[in-house]
Amino acid sequence: MKTRFPASISVGTGLLMAQIIATVQVFISNLALHEKMFWIAQAGYLTVPNQKIIPTLKMLTPAFNGGLFFTLTIGVGISLVSLACAWAWKYPCRLKKGFLFVFLGLWAVSITALNRHGFVLMPTLHAILIPAVVVTLYLVLSPNDLERGSRLTLLLHFLAISLLAILWSTQMNAGLYLNIRDNLLLSNAPGIHFNDFYYHYTLYPAETFRNLNQKLIKTYHLSKIENARDHKRLKRKLGSYDYLLINEKGKADVEIVVEKERIRLSGSRQTIETDLKIFFENTRQTLQDLSKSNDTYIHFRAATSISLLVGFPMILYWVFNGLMSRVFSLFLGRQPSAIAGIIVCCLLGALLLFLMPLGDKKDLTLDALPGMLTSDDWKDTARALRHINANNIDLYQFNLTQDLSQHPSIPVRYWLARGLSVGRHPDDEAHLITLMQDPHPNVACQALYSIGKRKFRKATAKLLETIEMSDH
Structure with missing residues (x-):
């Protein structure tokens, strides 16, 4: 049985398999975390997560939502690599057995490396079942020969992905994810919802493979x-x-x-x-x-990180390109619509890059900070606060803490709370208590961090109350 969309069906089924495995993986981990919190509470300690969250660890929803992290990282990574191997074996290698043994050998080596420091069941299931599903489906559903014009389309996809990778490599530094969060997510309502979902549920998958x-x-x-x-x-x-x-x-x-x-x-x-x-x-x-x-998950964590950095952007490109191609196909031919979709993806990727801050926070001078902190552009204010935080500058000298704590921008309040982790002025404690009650959890979390780092004892009762009542 052949279909027009063998790659999409194969990868989609691979991601479904990844989600099933990930949900089970996170659910088992949540049950272990639930038991761990029970014994911690029995010993008289404050539990994190708190007593409001602990009962939900036995529910399926947190496991499913937490499993999405693995599906959209390691699931995507394995699915795309499996698809590439299946395509290479079927077309350039013409299904020759010699190349099959090469691919099977690489597969076996990968599984062995995954378990080098001890057998890990769920990661091994990811490594075995996802490739088996993706490769089998693609070999069955794909045509025996490449369709006319498909080589040109594949070349254009390769060039587009390479171009976007080169452009985005200019932002490749330790602050990449923070830049994406601050500038592309926390600056709009849909992005804020995505950010909140991510921070609400990533505790669960993270717990499964932390050392x-x-x-x-x-x-x-x-x-x-x-x-x-x-x-x-x-x-x-x-x-x-x-x-x-x-x-x-x-x-x-x-x-x-x-x-x-x-x-x-x-x-x-x-x-x-x-x-x-x-x-x-x-x-x-x-x-x-x-x-x-005792770290048995070291290679699985590395593979997940690589998949987050490479695989997740590629699946976003694939999905958006597919949607654009379908739209253009309503009034263009098949190949022109595919080319138009590729062009739109390149333009969108470049536009998102343009929205990222230019320059490095290290190039700011102390004299420039007061003007940036009072700027009408929240990005300037957030950038100045990040510089202050990175260089351990006391915020009190700018006398703007009270005003900034009411700033409408979440990134500004976030970096303000983080920046107050250093300093000597006693008024900082009151500002942090205010920020600790911020409606956005990212800001409140940083206020808790700064209170702990500054060791403000008067805020201890409020800090404990916030932790105990938080729904994150």
């Missing part, structure tokens, strides 16, 4: 420690790295045993043992080594 060091809260169970002084010191040391003591053995992220001045830390796979004195002197390094030795 110990990346987790917000880690737990440990302690046994066989006789010296009360060492016990107190150990609890204080581990607490400074967000490790919380729970009483239930076998439920913690790390099991710790202290015997005869030796300490043994056991993660999910590996154990590290050292002198207790050395551990106290090199706590950070020991915990990093423990995290690294």
Whole structure:
């Protein structure tokens, strides 16, 4: 059975398979997180997520919505690579068995590398089932020979994607995602809704593949420690790295045993043992080594990051190009409509790039900041605040904190809250308490961060209340 849209059907089915796997993956992780929060609460600690959110961890909706992150990153990446391999084997390689063995060998190597640091079930299912579905469907549904004019269309797609990649590479730096969020998402209502959805549900997929060091809260169970002084010191040391003591053995992220001045830390796979004195002197390094030795998701995280950077933009290009081509096909021929769709995609990609800020925040001078902070253009104000934050400049000297805390732009309030993480003026605490109650969660979150970093003790009660009542 042949169809006009073998690639779209194949990739679409691959993404459906990815969503099924991702939903199950996130749901299982959510159940584990629910149990973890139970034991943390039993030990008397404040839980994050809070008691309003914890019951939802057993629901399917957060798992499905969280699974979209994996579908639109690793799912897209694997689907597109699988499609490219299927196309290459069917047309340039003419279905020759020798090339098939090459592709199968690369597939096997990829799966092996994915499990190099320990078997990971759900990522392995991604790597096996998605390619199997995409390749099989494409081989069955695609025509035996390339259609007339398709080579030109493929060449134009390649040139268009290459051109957009070159243009957007000019923005390739550590602040790329922040620039996209501030300038393309938080500047309009649809973008704000997308941003809120992303930040509301990405906790769930992120929890599935974080290593110990990346987790917000880690737990440990302690046994066989006789010296009360060492016990107190150990609890204080581990607490400074967000490790919380729970009483239930076998439920913690790390099991710790202290015997005869030796300490043994056991993660999910590996154990590290050292002198207790050395551990106290090199706590950070020991915990990093423990995290690294038990990190089975390192390659899956890398593949997901690459897919987010490359695969997700390509699927956006594909979807938008398909829509534009269908529109143009109403009054143009098949190939002219495809070419017109490619041109529109290039123009749109260039337009979005134009909306991004030009220049680097490092090129600002201190004398330019007051004017930018009072500018009518919110982008200038946000850019100045980012520069202030990056260079640890005290905001109080500009005497604009009160006005900026009421600014209509979310990015401005966000970078104001972040910028208040440094400074010495006592009035900053009141401004941060105001920003902590900001209606947008991104702003409130940064206010919480700054209050914690500045160690404003008077705001502690309000901070705890905000965390306990938040719906994020």
